[in-house]
Every structure is written in structure tokens, then in C-alpha cells.
Amino acid sequence: MTIRNYRDLAVWTKAMGVAKAVYALAELMPKKEEYRLTAQMIRAAISVPANIAEGRTRATRKDFAHFISIARGSTAELETLLMLAVDVAFLSARDVDPVLSDIEEVGRMLNALHAKLKATPNP
Template identity: 50%
Template structure:
């Protein structure tokens, strides 16, 4: 395990993703601030937060659990981004970029989760 979550590429990319989601919400209609915007901000911030919390835990099992939660948040974010795109609430190019980033982070989380599993 990494000594600090800050050493993890997946944490840094998750943090970048969360910041870009914040930027996207600024482009969305104001009436969405307490609806869709709040949802995607929470689930995007949850990704690096859960990686950090899991890394700080004492066991691989706990770490794997929090990485699984982060994976769930990444899937949730992807779903919200697709809804935003379908409803035309933000520019398609911005949403597409975030979808690509969230897919990359999701793959990285899956790999991290696999690396934490005990070998059979």
C-alpha cells in the first residue's frame, strides 16, 4: 500500500475529476444548483475522499471496501453525466471529457481493488 493517498495516481486523477465537475456545474442552469449540480458534486468528491480514507485505514480489507465505495461513486457520476448530456444541461464536449475521465478513474479503481484482494 502507498504510504499516503497523495502518492496514488488514482487519487490525483479523482481529485482532478472532482474539480472539473465543479467547473461544469458553473455552466449549468442556476435552477440545477440544488438538484443535479449538488448530486454530481457530492459523488465526484466522494471518489478521491474514499480512496484517501481507505488508504488511511489499517487493513487491506478496509482499504478494498473504501475503493469499492469510490467505484460506486464513479458509476453514479457517470450516470448523472449521461442524464445531464441527454437533457442538454451542459455543453456536450465538456460532458464527454468528464465521461472519459470518469471511465479512466473507474478502470484505475477496479485495478486498485483487484490488487487489494487476497491471492487465491
């Protein structure tokens, strides 16, 4: 399959799925957290596919790798926020664990893509 744009990237598709799942989890959060932890979770979740998309449209592999690095950081942030939500009993582990598993997969995919971008020179 030829990669024409960011929508053709499996990692972008998977990251979009995670973002949608985080929106569903946000509905389970207490109302008092709407502008605190919930908002931060949503921002981190959105950041992952957004940075993949933005990086893919940049002119160089170095730029793309930089945005993939930012997306990797957002996956770690999101994972931390979701674990905190479980630890303070805002969300159940049963609800969060499948999303954490998907985040780990996105992280592995981003790591592989980042390594490939760093190893391959611009054409």
C-alpha cells in the same frame, strides 16, 4: 516510488482532477438545478477521492478495498448524472465527454487497485 499516503496514489490524483472538472461543469448548469442535479454531481465527484483517501488510512487491506468499492460506485453514479445532464440539455456532450473519459480511466484504475487489494493478503 514508495506509497507513503493517499496523495501518492495516481488514482487519487486523477480522481481529484475529475472532481475539479466537475466543479467547472457545475458552473455551466442552470441555476434552477443548484440544489438538485448539480449538487448531486458535486457530491458524487467529491466522494471518489475522499473514499480513496479514507480507505488508504484504514488499518487493513480489507477496509481499504471496501472504500475503493464505494469509490467505484461513486464513479458510476457520477457518470450517470453527467450523461443525464447531457440528455436533458443542461450540459453539452462536447463539455462532458472529456470528463467522462477521465471517469472511465479512474474506474479502470479503481478496478485494478481493488483486484490487487483483494488478491494480496495483509502483510
